[in-house]
Amino acid sequence: MNKVLMVHPSDNVMVALTDLHASETIHYEGKHFTPIEPIKAKHKFVIEDLEIGDEIMMYGVLVGKATQKILKGQAITTGNVKHAASDVHVRDRRTEWVKPDVSAFEGRTFMGYHRNDGQIGTQNMWLVVPLVFCENRNVLAAKEILEEKLGYKKGRDYELDIDRLIAQSLLGASAMELMEEDILVEVEDAKKERVFPNVDGIKFLLHDGGCGGIRQDSDTLCNLLAGYLNNPNVAGATFLSLGCQNAQVEILQKAIHDMNPAMDKPMFFVEQQKSASEGKFIEDIVKKTMAGLVEANKCERKEAPISALRLGLECGGSDGFSGISANPVMGYVSDMLVALGATPILAEFPELNGVEQSLTDRCVEEKDAQRFVELMALYKHRAEAVGSGFDANPSPGNIKDGLITDAMKSAGAAKKGGSSPIVDVLDYTEQLKRKGLNLLCTPGNDVESTTALAGSGATLITFSTGLGTPTGNPITPVIKVSSNSILANRMKDIIDFDAGSVISGEDSIASKAAQMLEYLLAVASGEAETNAMRLRQDDFIPWKRGISL
Known part of the structure; x- marks a missing residue:
């Protein structure tokens, strides 16, 4: 195993793959390096003397600038480096692409749920959803009544x-x-046997929106809920309305129709202010949900092509290894899926700051490149208007584990998107329309982003982490991918897939990606249950389009 890694030939920093001692001689590809101080694993040290203002290059892009003199062999820290990113311009794009070898997966299928509009899901879920936070208690009351009786309550x-x-x-x-x-x-x-064996679960969503705030937030919430109903992992839904809230039933119904005029899934709307009593209201919720479950249970898993998969690409609790193991593996899987006709989705726009140029250069159409630049600029402006900015994105945990600047974090995070051409750029709650790699505007916040990915149509989500996080989603299986084997062994009840063998040199990125795709097909077919599913980690936080990094 190498002790260090240079990610790109033009970089002037190296990554420590293990703890390095001061003055020890490091051999790497015929060259010798000597740290002048102890360097912790996952952290970076410079390989040439830098003066104040000199650029820090990693992944072949600008990730920071020196704020003081840094000597060759010295670690970079928040004390001697500040965030910096290159300017971006829409220019002639180069979308030629060398596809990965996917011959081992050609003709392969998974067992999915076929919807009447042609979409294919990996789950068959029923939703019970409030249009306003006032109904959260009634959602929980319905949950208490239905879950255990129908065999969905897990101990x-x-x-x-x-x-x-x-x-x-x-x-x-x-x-x-x-x-x-x-x-x-x-x-x-x-485990109690399910009454409706073909329904994978009833998911009871809670949120704090639907009224108060600004009207745009309620409209956006309705678009998000329409997206959840439109997701092929969902069989239908029961919506709870108080009656007087901003997020009116008619707004949701219009959002559903505008999103998918062919929608024929069963859906029910129950309004408390029209009910005789709380008991009658809950009775109505339960009866309509049961009627919907009878219909949902008629849908059975059937063979489906890999091209029907929609894979959300997410990271959270990242460390200094995320960008050189877990994220590149996920990126290679993304490329494999594109080669097989499927649809990956790269989100978290604050974590694409600094790599915009390479992404705009990969857009098939100029209008998409321009839209990406505009969405990023608007997001950045809003953050700066409230006294923040993308440079504030790395969390204390990120920094402690080697991600010193936002651009450095972004350069590693963007690896999740592989190298394939970008076919579409979507704003929050917009639905997938084109097969191939899509960009989706979401915050970097883990739960807000995974919520958004499912709301735009993701049927699976891979989620890389170097520090560990339990994040899941109510309707879309979330596969937790560790960047290092120490984490995978310590948090076995959280991590589903270990990419740490890339760091140790036991596996190549390509071989690990093939293993991951096999696991994704098992999850998509209902043959494997992710830890987030087992733990009922049903995280759901709508983005209010305020400043959330």
Whole structure:
């Protein structure tokens, strides 16, 4: 295993793949390097002396500038480097592309749910959704009634012996003694058989929107909910309305029709202000949901081509290895899917800052390149208007694990999108229309972004992480991909796929991508359950188009 890596020939920094000692001689591709201070794994050191204002290059792009003199072999930190990114211009685009070898997957299929409008899903979900936050409590009431009776309530694989703590406290145990008690008990999940075997789940969404704020937020929420109903992973929905909120039923119905005039999925609208009592209201919700489940259960998994897959590409809790293992593997899978006629989606616009030029150069049509530049500029302007900016994007965890600037984080994050041509650029809540790689405007916030990916039609989501995160989605399976094997072994109940063998040199990016695609087909067919699905990690946060990085 190499101790260091130079990501691109034009870079003037190297990545430490393991902890490096001061003054140790590092051999790499016939050259010798000597760190002048200890360098932690995942962090970077410069390979030439830099003066104040000199550019930091990584992944072949500008990722920062020196704020003080940095000596050859010295680590770059937030103390000696600041964020910097290159300007972007729409110019002649070069969309020639060498496709990866996908011969092993040609003709392969998965078992999906075929909708009447031609879309094909990987799940068959029913939704119970409030149009306004006032109805969250009633959504939870319906959940309590329906989940266990219909066999969708999953137990934990552990219990906490609270009785033991109570007994100890009654015997006079101190606070410290109580905190030191071991009350974790592993249990087996007693699964109840589902009443509707072809319905993979009932998902009860909660949110804090639909009224108050500005009207545009409510309109956007209705577009997002229409997108969730339109997602081929969804069989139908029960919508709860109070009656007086901004997000009116008619606005949602129009959004659904405008999005997909051919929509024929069962959907029900229940309004509390027209109900005789809370009990009658909940009764109405339950009866209509049951009627919908009867129809949803008629849909069975059938063979479907790989070209029907829509893969969201996400990252969160990133580390210094994310951009050289997990993200490139996901990018190679993205390229494989494009070669097979499928549709990957690259989101998180704040994490594309600094690599805009390479992305605009990959747009098939000039109008899409121009739209991407305009959306990025508008997002950046709004952030700066409230005293922030893309440079504030790296989190404390990102920085601690080697991602010093937003441009550095972006250059690694963009690797999720592979190298294929970009066929479309979508704004938030817009639906997928073209097969091939799409760009989707979302925040970098993990849950807001995964919520958006599912809302625009993603039927699977791969999610790279170097630090670990439990994020999931109610309707779209989220596959957690670790950038390093230490994380994969420590958080086995969170991570689904380990890309750390790319760092150790055991696997190439291409071989690991082939393994990942096999796993994605198993998840798409219902043969494998992701950890986020098992844990019921049904995260759902609509973006209010305010400043969220």
